[in-house]
Amino acid sequence: MKKVKIGIIKEGKVPVDKRVPLTPKKCVEAMQVFPDAQVVVQPSAVRCFTDQEYAELNIPLQQDLNDCDVLMGVKEVPIDQLIPSKTYFFFSHTIKKQPHNAKLLRAILDKHITLIDYELLTNSEGQRVVAFGRYAGIVGAYNGILTYGKKWGLFDLKPAYLCHEMEDMQEEYFKVQLPPIKIAITGGGRVAGGAMEVLNKMGIRKVSVFDYLYKQFSEPVYAQLHSGDYNNRPDVEVWDSPDFYANPHLYQSTFRKFTRVTDLLLACAYWHPSAPKLFTEEDMRQPDFKIDTIADITCDVNGSIPTTKKATTIIEPAFDFNPTTGEMEQAYSRKENITVMAVDNLPCELPRNASRDFGRNIIDYVFPQFFNEDEGGMLARATIAHAGKLTEKYSYLQEYADSAIINKEKETKV
The missing domain is CATH 3.40.50.720 (NAD(P)-binding Rossmann-like Domain)
Known part of the structure; x- marks a missing residue:
């Protein structure tokens, strides 16, 4: 040999x-x-x-x-x-x-x-x-919670990149005190798995998609959304995953039902350029659009998440998107804005x-x-x-x- x-x-x-x-x-x-x-x-x-x-x-x-x-x-x-x-x-x-x-x-x-x-x-x-996907999910979810806490003045977490190891970052979890918000995680791969690790260790409970949509809770909860939960093919009644991945251009988004109940979106799903976007800029201007913080962990610029107009950096991870004007603004500048975290090299933080x-x-x-x-x-x-x-x-x-x-x-x- x-x-x-x-x-x-x-x-x-x-x-x-x-x-x-x-x-x-x-x-x-x-x-x-x-x-x-x-x-x-x-x-x-x-x-x-x-x-x-x-x-x-x-x-x-x-x-x-x-x-x-x-x-x-x-x-x-x-x-x-x-x-x-x-x-x-x-x-x-x-x-x-x-x-x-x-x-x-x-x-x-x-x-x-x-x-x-x-x-x-x-x-x-x-x-x-x-792959580094698991750590993209871990750091991305942490950054999403950090961003939400900072936007609403709830808590101040130490950035992941300032933590020597993940164990140091996990010490920060005890600071997290969230109101009864709803958090949506898209995807079913390594990235989504890493994000769910963080939420589970923070004590945030996972609920079914049905309960997420239709029930009220007295605590923060999250749901994992798969492609079949927010896409459909108009000419086919039964969801078929292989067909979706083979023919994404034949599908349309049904994500609007989630925008009405979601506060924080953690986007972890792989997105094909031929697949529909989750929602549109017009959707974001509707009175019932509830999402105010987005962690685009997959960070597809001009991809599935219309607010991701650019990738951000580890040092300056967030910006605000003004849904009325369609322009980017300084992070945390107005509560009415949607605050976006879109770091494109998340595993580098740990x-x-x-x-x-x-x-x-x-x-x-x-x-x-x-x-x-x-x-x-x-x-x-x-x-x-x-x-x-x-x-x-x-x-x-x-x-x-x-x-x-x-x-x-x-x-x-x-």
Whole structure:
């Protein structure tokens, strides 16, 4: 069995991301479980786990990673830091032809790099095996409660990013004293699961969708809403999830019934651009529209939530949306506004915890593939480019990658 040398790269993207694919203890575990794996770490001053924490567990610190077989990071690698002819794992954000990363994909092809995207790593059932979704939900729900409390002057929570670990953040839960409001959580995946973890630990009770819509409570409650609860297909009487995901454009939103009873919305559901928006700006101007605080945890700008006009930052996580004018205003400026939290990198607020979860998945699902000849094809399915050429599955990205050449030529002429 061949040996595999894995290098944990220094994150170079700005703004800085403090997460790591493998924590110091996970590096040790990986090499114990897989004796033919060697893990080295490129020194970094910005990681949530310090160089010293790796060195104390005898993980080699190595600036030059040219002798590594596999390089693992978290976010996109700056073009000038890419090492030619290597195999990289990171979130590339290219499969939807994101305009800002066309140059990155072009550089990957030009440098004969093999790119394996974490987002595309799935099991035989098509389910993702490595993701930060749970922590997006955890931090997003916490931020949603923080935002609601701040809007109404109920309590003042310490921001998650100022907490060293999640345990510190959980100490803040005891400050939460909510009136009998109703909180809606959309979605059924990792993100929604993380959000429900927070509400459950805060002592907020989950109720059925029917009770949520039609009963009054003397305490704060929440309901989990699945796609079938707020979408329907006019020409079909029975809900069919596979059909909804295959033909989202044939459906219409029925979310208005929830806007009449919901105070705080935690949006955790994946949204397809062809699917209907939850509600419209016109809906928000109706007298019975009750939602006054929204945590758009999935943060699709101009997506399912019309108020998400921009992504916000960890330092300044909220803004107000004026439903009358349709304009954004300073956060907490008017009670009549809808206050929106739309941070697009939520797991970065608890980087140590999020990295531990992520590393667990890397060891359980990715490392075995290095030594079993990719049995089941997990790595193959997630490979966007192999040795500088797009794989068949992702050949549709060729024009997108080539657009970077055209734009560069235009810039040169100018």
